[in-house]
Amino acid sequence: MMLGNRMKSSRSMIKLSRFLRYFVIAFVVLLTFIALVIVGYWISAKSNYSGTVISAGLAQAVNIQFDENDVPHIKAKTQRDAYYALGFVHATERSWQLEISRRLASGRLSEILGERTVSLDRFIRTLGIKQAAEKQFERYPAEFKQLLQAYADGINAGNQSLGWALPIEYFLTGSKPGYWSAADSVAWSLMMALDLGDxxxxxxxxxxxxxxxxxxxxxxxxxxxxxxxxxxxxxxxxxxxxxxxxxxxxxxxxxxxxxxxxxxxxxxxxxxxxDQQEGLGSNNWVLTGKKTVSGKPLLANDPHLGLSAPSTWYFAHLEAPGLNVIGATLPGIPAIVLGRTDKIAWGFTNTGPDxxxxxxxxxxxxxxxxxxxxxxxxxxxxxxxxxxxxxxxxxxxxxxxxxxxxxxxxxxxxxxxxxxxxxxxxxxxxxxxDIENQTLMGGILMNRADSIDSLKAALRHHYAPMQTVAMADIQGNIALQVAGIAPRRQLHQGLYGVAPALGWERQYDWTTYVPFEQLPSFSNPSSEWLASANQEIISATNPNPLTGDWDLPFRYDRIEAMIGAKDQHDRASMQTMQGDVLSLGAQPLLALFKSARSGHALQPSIQSAIDGFNGSMSTDSVAALVFNAWVDQLTRILFSRLGDSFTEEYGRRHFRGALLNQISNPNSPWCDVHTTTEIENCQGAANLALQRALNDLSQRYGKSANDWRWGKAHHAVSEHRPFKNIPFLSGLFNVSVPFPGDAFTVNVGRPVLNNPKAPFAANHAPSLRAIYDLNDPEQSVFMFPTGQSGWAQSQRYRNLSDAWANNQVIPLAMKPKQVQRELVLKTKSF
Structure with a gap:
């Protein structure tokens, strides 16, 4: 009996040993297979495209050289081929970004992302973005329809050339690149208008x-x-x-x-x-030669958008007969949106019209x-x-x-x-x-402009979103021109667009649009400079403002002060201005902040930092962190009584103008804490706000104020669509870096505030910085938050983030000093 048991036990051990051996073999085979797939993908993925590609959509060969900063220089023999090549490069560098943009504008995200995007798809379908784009495209002149189609053909050819080894996002969502139509580019321009409209x-x-x-x-x-x-x-x-x-x-x-x-x-x-938030905007300013060391204009531009990974922008150079332009493109749009030729330069800010x-x-x-x-x-x-x-x-x-x-x-x-x-x-x-919207035509014509006059002529075709365009030329001229369509309104008549109108009463209907000639426009002013930072801007020929909801003027006022602080500027001083982090939006609150007393145990250790705080939002500042936590709590004390409306709006709307107005009256009824029986004044509200702020900071960043720094809490986060909040994947796809500034500094870093996990993280900041030197345009420079590549595994995906956060720049030159790689597109030969 014992012998039988031993034999059974021995056979069991043999079976177990055999199973373990097979399991190990299978596991090794599986790991080998996975490794081979990864290696095969790594080798096959064309994340650093070079060589020669046969593309049937071309008329003639196109040469594309990528410089030391990975900017492609596209040289074509026709403009049609240049735009085809731009589409090809956009697809090979930013394929997933294009795909997600196409689906967003068409209301088709849920096909690959499921139930969580249905409400967004439904809203976009309700607006009818794609239907409007298709109708608008049909009305474009034939020449521009052909160029838009060439660009679309280039995108489709670029996607096809990638083969099976697509960007990782396609495998994670079980999808493939869809067909890009010319109308998709028009639809994406409408989505940009939606982003910039609030x-x-x-x-x-x-x-x-x-x-x-x-x-x-x-x-x-x-x-x-x-x-x-x-x-x-x-x-x-x-x-x-x-x-x-x-x-x-x-x-x-x-x-x-x-x-x-x-x-x-x-x-x-x-x-x-x-975006779709208060304070949408950007900065641009331009100086005549009398305000510069070189004697020729300097132009600076830094558009503020929601940060994304990959970046909203992709830099490129297009060269063809009648076309020689370099700057920032929007993948999905066939044009250099912001940039320069060899004769002129321009930059946009959002006008913010109603x-x-x-x-x-x-x-x-x-x-x-x-x-x-x-x-x-x-x-x-x-x-x-x-x-x-x-x-x-x-x-x-x-x-x-x-x-x-x-x-x-x-x-x-x-x-x-x-x-x-x-x-x-x-x-x-x-x-x-509107069916008359032909904004992309305006963009293409801008790229051909060779003077301020021809640039303004192109802007007559710009429809939406309305932009304030700073421009300069090598002859020394500067100008500021608002471009786009807005309804004509009359001050103090009707609702002026501030609240919903009664649809059954004809008096509220739009009748005409403001003519281009009556939009704000300024040229070669006696002040020798022009600037816009989303502040109120009124036309000399039309006293009626374009909106009743301008952004607060703090950035513009700071730009004006910095321009006036020097008799003459150079590129370095323009760069310093772009990196400025003194918040004029904080300064009116400093007296109340410094007088606040909380009784918190940590206040004595930080009081000297508070007393010395001047509103500079530098990353190494303890006081900047304490101030922002305090003003966050103070805003909540005054306005959280608005209930769900405040909860919905806060973060997207900063309430700073309302806060400043109320604390100017020490006994404002808004300062009374509505959750207590006592009647507080603004000093009492400030004291309570500091107590709450210090409690919150202690919980988030430790009991020692020596560990508190604004940059520790205030990261600029470029978020990926759609993996920004998914564990592990967010670390792979998001790009995060400590960042200075606040919502009111020239170097904007707007805190999210309504994000309980990271209330001071910024997702709204300079989406690029550029400085154009009209004395020698080849000395122009730029920077943006992530990198040129849209492939998450590429070092070019995030290689610029630290330099951007530290306000560094790289050349924006048409003649590169070094070529890193080269791609040649050839037409199919028979």
């Missing part, structure tokens, strides 16, 4: 506030431009209550509990719609498929949309449209929640959706 959300916020504040109180929360009165005298809060616009409280509570699925919420847009109006459409009580117009009932236009959802059944829904535009309250959660949807709908009127 007015409709300001209108929606004022509508929300009208439920429980009067109009005067709303102007306290969203004050007019400093030194100005509100652009409208209408009591819009009273108007909405009289018309019973708001959803009844019982119905609102029910809607909040039930929650219709797939309605867009602000959280759904984070990382997709990069080109979006919400309209309350009154639903016909006898027929819900109709709404009331000035002359009676009108039927909604309707179309069915179908969103394919990965691993889920498709979503079918109807998009309604009024005579003003798409009904956004059918797809936007806040819009649907605030109004009585049984009686009203909210429509969006937006210039960018």
């Amino acid at each position: 007015n409709w959300q300001k209108e929606l916020f004022r509508l929300e506030l009208s439920q429980y504040l009067n109009t005067a109180e709303i102007w306290q929360v969203m004050p007019p431009y400093p030194g100005s009165n509100p652009v409208t005298s209408m009591d819009f809060a009273k108007l909405y209550r009289e018309h019973q616009v708001f959803r009844p409280a019982q119905s609102k509570a029910q809607a909040s509990r039930e929650g219709e699925p797939y309605l867009l919420k602000q959280a759904d847009t984070v990382g997709w719609l990069s 080109v979006q109006d919400l309209y309350l459409e009154k639903i016909d009580p006898s027929n819900p498929n109709q709404y009331i117009g000035p002359d009676g009932a009108i039927s909604f236009l309707a179309r069915e949309e179908i969103i394919q959802i990965k691993d889920k059944p498709p979503l079918r829904f109807v998009v309604r449209q009024s005579r003003h535009g798409p009904i956004i309250s059918d797809s936007h959660a806040r819009a649907k929640k605030v109004i009585d949807t049984q009686r009203y709908a909210l429509a969006l009127r937006w210039t960018a959706l």
